[in-house]
Amino acid sequence: GAGVSQSPRYKVAKRGQDVALRCDPISGHVSLFWYQQALGQGPEFLTYFQNEAQLDKSGLPSDRFFAERPEGSVSTLKIQRTQQEDSAVYLCASSLSDSTGYSNQPQHFGDGTRLSIL
């Protein structure tokens, strides 16, 4: 498809397990973002890639969270030793523009992965 694709759509894990969430951005999009959306809240920024370079990871809540985009296309968000507070929807977005300067390019979002930690 032409949009941002995220998998799995739903993930249930037991506390302490590791999980990996995948994002396949729109072809040709330079920038890729991960956001976390708690129930009833707006999305909150986690991390940002420009091609394969992770330029901003200031939003990652702890060192249990790790993201990569090794070839500048598909990205994986990994959460180690999951905890109940990690339960949320994880949204991936991609954009044509890079982070330099002022740009009107919108971010296009995937449908998200709903993560539930039991």
Add this chain to the structure above:
Amino acid sequence: AQKITQTQPGMFVQEKEAVTLDCTYDTSDPSYGLFWYKQPSSGEMIFLIYQGSYDQQNATEGRYSLNFQKARKSANLVISASQLGDSAMYFCAMRGNQGGKLIFGQGTELSVKP
């Protein structure tokens, strides 16, 4: 620090009427962009409209328009001729000129009544 405030947790509007969703923002960046997204119950985030801080005219996109008042730091979304399919959460977001991340507000849940 950048911040987006949406003070209306929920709004109701009659079908075919217009509705305004409020958004105020705070930033020290000289240039920035403001975005509105729609999130139906199915969960996807749908881009609606964009306003740049240096744009002279208010943005419009079909039934969506943005009432941008820079001095007041507000960027309200106006939806004209509401339709039942407009029922959803609406998020206002801002991007500064340092990095591409979006800062989102808490959202407004719009319900359109038949």
